[in-house]
Amino acid sequence: MSEIFEKLAQAVIDGEPEDAVALATEALEQGVNPLECITKGLTVGIQKVGELFASGEYFLPELIIGADAMKGGLDVLEPALLGGQKREVVAQVVLGTVEGDLHEIGKTLVGTMLTANGFQVKDIGVDQPASAFVAAAKEVDATIIGASALLTTTMLQQEKLVQALTEAGLRDKVKVMVGGAPVTDTYSKKIGADGYAEDAISAVDLAFRLADAPA
Secondary structure (H helix, E strand, O other): OHHHHHHHHHHHHHOOHHHHHHHHHHHHHOOOOHHHHHHHHHHHHHHHHHHHHHOOOOOHHHHHHHHHHHHHHHHHHHHHHOOOOOOOOOOEEEEEEEOOOOOOHHHHHHHHHHHHOOOEEEEOOOOEOHHHHHHHHHHHOOOEEEEEOOOOOOOHHHHHHHHHHHHOOOOOOOEEEEEOOOOOHHHHHHHOOOEEOOOHHHHHHHHHHHOOOOO
């Protein structure tokens, strides 16, 4: 059984979504516990991808295809959990790209990585006003909002989001993490956000800290 876990991990490390799907399907057909396939296979793989990225051996393309492989496997395995053992949810997260900004890859990658690490993610998409983030946070009872901005002209929307949460009376309950090419830690502090993440790996670490949960 450990062999199937190793193969699942390797499919993620190698960035092979089709292999991950096939292996996940095969594992379910063999009656392997889907939760173990995730925790001992896919998660091990994506953690290795994160280590390789952090060390400079992997770059953004490898990170993206690794996450795609992880998502492919999860798409097969997670429905199988519905009738059985569910993964414990670390926290509810609302994720989106701010109004006026259509960039999606970074946000999607963060969402995949968060899902892989046990967060329940509601991705509201791109070009979303502050009101949409607030509404989604209320809908899923979120404790974290992740707002991405890839343009200097749209990063101002992140500040509007913080203000909107305050006006909605949610600021004490909902943590805000921001990211995107022009965004900095200094800017994050200036607008009153709770943290800044430079990339998908650091976004996961930050989310664990904001959720006050062990990584």
